[in-house]
Amino acid sequence: MLIGIVGKANVGKSTFFKAATLAEVEIAPYPFTTIKANEGVGFVKTICPETEFKIKCKPNHGFCLEGFRFIPVKLLDVAGLVPGAHLGKGLGNKFLDDLRQADALIHIIDASGTTNEEGKPTQGYDPCKDIKFLEDEIDKWFYNIIGEKWKMLIRKIKSEAKPIKLLAEQFSGLKINEEMIKKTIINLNLSERFSEWTDEQLLVFVKQLRRSSKPLIIAANKIDLPGAKENYAKLRADFPNYIIIPCSAESELALREAARDNLIKYISGEKNFKIKSENLNEKQKKALEFIKEKILIRFIEGTGIQTCLNHAIFSLLNHIVVYPVENETHLCDKDHNVLPDAHLLPKGSTALDLAFAVHTDIGKDFIAAIDARSHMRLAKDHELKDNDIIRIMTR
Ligand SMILES: Nc1nc2c(ncn2[C@@H]2O[C@H](COP(=O)(O)OP(=O)(O)O)[C@@H](O)[C@H]2O)c(=O)[nH]1
Ligand SMILES: [Mg+2]
Structure with missing residues (x-):
């Protein structure tokens, strides 16, 4: 399983990735064989049965802290989305290539509205636009995958006993199988003979296929900045069917680094931390105080990073x-x-x-x-x- 961290430039993807892959404790080697530069291991958090049975566990992979079991999952820091990515040019190509392997996506947006389409600093940008922008790009890409071969496919379907297999082959390499195609067709009440589809039906089909094959949640990042909470409320109102988690990747990274350096005791996803060391300077103390007051106390999700990972595995991908x-x-x-x-x-x-x-x-x-x-x-x-x-x- 691979979770892709996606979004346009400068929204905090790499910060999220770095925070999520930085473990508070030394861990056993990860169970994944090939890992590239932008791949890393994050963890989902669950209640370990060790508490229920009053024993102490000894994980081969991941770790356990005070009864919370952290189970490894692979994360991918996907190249930033650029407008027109579906045309497959330059960096857009990299974005789509990275995306192929992902089973689910965490879409990071800058909830403070201080990053424009191109990732440059601005004021008052509406982050709602980014949700549509990213999904449209993926939809267009999916559409192009079959759109370009449409005539050939229609010729072929006449001699093909298994049209679903033919359709699935077009999407191979995107972690889309026949089962997903079949489900999408049934859900949309479409005919299996796809040569009979109208262009509109084809568009609806790729959109639904994208939703089920690359399900996503929204990380409303930079929630620590002014204006972000208001935008978050608007996002919730405009996208009632989405899972949207308020996040501060920068805060999570600061907490995990402080925990790694033994300055504080912090368990990811918790709403508090304990100062452990006398060596904290005034600046560090102030920064931690800020995180406690502006983030941890205010949001039920804490910094939101752990909640995002858990939702990706347990809600989107429905794992146990x-x-x-x-x-x-x-x-x-x-x-x-x-x-x-x-x-x-x-x-x-x-x-x-x-x-x-x-x-x-x-x-x-x-x-x-x-x-x-x-x-x-x-x-x-x-x-x-x-x-x-x-x-x-x-x-
Ligand atoms: N205030 C604030 N800044 C953040 C947060 N997350 C990331 N940033 C900053 O946003 C900028 C872009 O972050 P980066 O992770 O490189 O973005 P990417 O281009 O999406 O990978 C950097 O200056 C980060 O420090 C956050 O939660 N809050
Ligand atoms: Mg980056």
Whole structure:
């Protein structure tokens, strides 16, 4: 799974990325093999079962702080969106290329309205425009992908028994599969014979496909600046169906850096921090005080960064957390590491899906699973719940 951090220039994408990927504690090597310069590891936060069972966990990946389990997810700092990006020129091309691999997007906007279309400083810019601007660019890009080949596709569909497969092939490389195409067609009540679609129907189709294949939430960033709260209220009113989170990436970065340097104790997503060191100078103290009063106390989401990541995984992508263990009494693996792994799985995943997620061989040799809370035996098609602790029995 990959979360893309997108938006126009200078809204705070890199600051968000840096804050989200800076861990407060030293962590085990990430479980992802290839990582490029603009890729990093962030974390979703969940309540670790260690508190419920009064034990101490030992994560293989990610970390646990005071009962909060932080599970790694891959993040991508996408190249800034430029007007006309869908034409695929220069930096626009980079933007689209980055976007291909993303499963969900966090769209960062400057809620203070002090950044214009091109990312230059201004006053009174309406950030509502950016929501439409970004979505329009992606929609046009999607449209071009099939629009350019439309005549050829229509010729081909006549000899093609599986039109959906043909359509899906056009979007391969964008993490769009036949299932998504099929769902979109059904939801919109369109004919499978896409050669019969009007141009209008094609436009509606790509828009809906973009929504389901690249779902997004809005991070209303720079909420610490004057005027941002008023714009945030307007955003909420104008886009009632969107998840919009007030954010201050700069504040989160300052808090995490202070925590890393042992100046404060801060857990991402919490609404407070504790000063730990006497070495804070006046300037640092003032900056922290500002963050506490203007951000942490005022917004239920704290700085908003953690809330964005959690929403991306749990709301947009609809994932649950499941803990596989080898010993369901002590909730550990064979080396006595307690709750060593936390897997993010799509809602609806079964005991067998978990087995395959752990290892292909475990999946192949699956006999049954055991729920560590109820000690019930579970069949392979048993649907898992969020926070389940599961032992898998193999041949
Ligand atoms: N006041 C304020 N400034 C921010 C915030 N996030 C980022 N910035 C500033 O906005 C500018 C652009 O940030 P950057 O992360 O480089 O933007 P990008 O071009 O979208 O990657 C920098 O000067 C940041 O310090 C924030 O939450 N509040
Ligand atoms: Mg940047």
